[in-house]
Amino acid sequence: MSRAISVRALAAEALADIALSGHSLREVADRALSRLPDSRDRALLTALLNEGARWWPRFDAALDRLLDKPIRRNEPVIHALLVTALVQLEVLEMPAYASVAATVEAVRELRRPRLVGLANAVLRRWQRERDTHLAALDATPATRHAHPAWLADAIAADWPDRAEAVLAAANIEPPLMLRVNRRRATRDAVAEALRGAGQTVEPHAWLVDALVLPHSTDVTRLPGFAEGLFAVQDGAAQVPADLLDLADGQHVLDACAAPGGKACHAIERADVALLAVESEARRAPRIRQNLERLGLDARVVVADAGDTSAWWDGRPFERMMIDAPCSATGVIRRRPDVRLHRRAADIDALVAQQGRILAACWDTLAPGGRLLYVTCSLLRRENEGVVGTFVAGRDDAKVVPVSLPVGQPAAIGWQILPGDGDLDGMYYALLEKSATSAA
Known part of the structure; x- marks a missing residue:
């Protein structure tokens, strides 16, 4: 079995797991890469999986135009293989003769000999009718920029003057x-x-x-x-340490802390006593590993940040970060599988969870203390919508103005959109608790 065929077949199996079975790109890629000792194979597989996930909405739609009958349900791996073939031709710009021949051979390797002719015909048809198909795909923002239609529409509604640039930025390799x-x-x-x-x-x-x-x-x-x-750590995620005005001796909370980058940055900045709360037990070890490698110390607790009875000892915090669970729509350029796994129906539940965590953690903040609410979302409902609802219901919460060299003011707080200063998309709202309030 030749090296090139093996990598393409492995990529097809892995991409089907990611795009059609809902598995994490990172976890699937790690498993697949462990099977390839050769660095060239690993590099090709990484490119096929990252770009395959990034451009799946575009080339998945292209296959609907090229096939008389869809095969994604009955033959998901071959469907994914054809997506990777189009990615090789159109994104990675690999030689057509080699990509087509290797893809057809991979069909045999995947033990689907009856589909060899179909795969060859589909790719030959793409080459003959390429301009027509590309024009059709480019006609709508969703397939032009490979975003699910609900997300392309939501970004256009929230950022009408920036939507095209935001969608395009999500497909550019970040530094x-x-x-x-x-x-x-x-x-x-x-x-x-x-x-x-x-x-x-x-x-x-x-x-x-x-x-x-x-x-x-x-x-x-x-x-x-x-x-x-x-x-x-992306630059947008390094901003919180600047906004929190950290000082030695402060008691600091990092809610929703995994993988721990913001917590570590806070401890690097000042001698603070930091509590990192993370709800997912499988992610908490990453926090501890990062602390250990960097020579830092913090208390790490696995608990729901919205249930303070499970982790708070009654000592108020002077500073806190809530890096709230969110749609992750601002980091799609780094996590391309977000566009495959997130659904419009998810947002209601996320907004409810964000508001619950914010309200619970606020009660542990000391009078005069500051809370930084952060998401990596582009959607206003998750950002100023959540913070605005919270502030409107509290007489002890004051919004502290935030301004950064890149990005733009939101109704409350500050929003960096993907591509602003070549950073990931991220939202920040800084709140201060009235000094006369009781914790």
């Missing part, structure tokens, strides 16, 4: 951003070490702990990673 652990190194020293290892790296223009590399790489092989000199 790799690092956060230097200032307790162990300086930004200049880490940058110098990375350049010495052949990396192109620049300090971020206004995020004081951030370094920017133009492309993704295996960070575990970079100098300083094992020693805990830096962590991977």
Whole structure:
């Protein structure tokens, strides 16, 4: 079995699990990559899975135009294989003769010999009628930018002047951003070490702990990673440490804390006593692993942040972050499978959960304390909608103005949209509790 055929067949099986069975891209990719010792195979598989998930809504729709009868239900792996073939042709721009031949051979490898002729015919038809099909796909925002129709419509409704740019930005490879652990190194020293290892790296223009590399790489092989000199964190996720005005001695809560990047950043900034609360037991070890590698200390509790009886000892917090569970619509460029798994019907439940967590955590905030509500959502209902409803029902909550070098003001708080300053999409609302309020 040849190397190229093996990778394409493996990619088809994995992509079917992601797109048609609802499995996580990260988890499926990790399992699939473990079967490939060769670095070239791993690179190809990574590209096929990432771009296959990113562009699935576009090329899934293309197959509906190319096939007389859909096969996604009865032959999901072959359907996914054909999506990866179109990705090779149109996104990765691989040679047509090689991609078509390898895809057809992969059908045999997947033990579907009766579908060999179908696969060959579909891809040949795409090549003959390519311009016609591309024009039809480009006619609507959803298939032009490979977003589910409900999300394309929601973004157009919330950000009518920016919708086209936001949808396009979600399909552009993001830079790799690092956060230097200032307790162990300086930004200049880490940058110098990375350049010495052949990396192109620049300090971020206004995020004081951030370094920017133009492309993704295996960070575990970079100098300083094992020693805990830096962590991977998009610049938008580094903003909370700036907004919270952290100081030594503060009692700090990070609700919904996994994987722990914001918690670690807060501890790197000041000698705070931090409690990290995470509801998903399977994600909590990531917090502890990050703390250990970076040489930091915090208390980690597995509990529902909205049930304070399960984790609060009665000592009020001076600062807190609520990185609320959300639609993740602002980080689709890094997590392309979000567009495959999130549904419009999910938003009502998320909004209810966000409001519940915000109200519960507010009661543990000390008078004069500050709470930063954060989501990686672009949808106003999850952002100023949640915060506005909360503030309207409280006489002890004051909105503290937020302004950043990129992004735009929301009705309450501040919104970064994907592509603003080459950052992920993220929302921030800073609230202060009346100094006369009782915790």
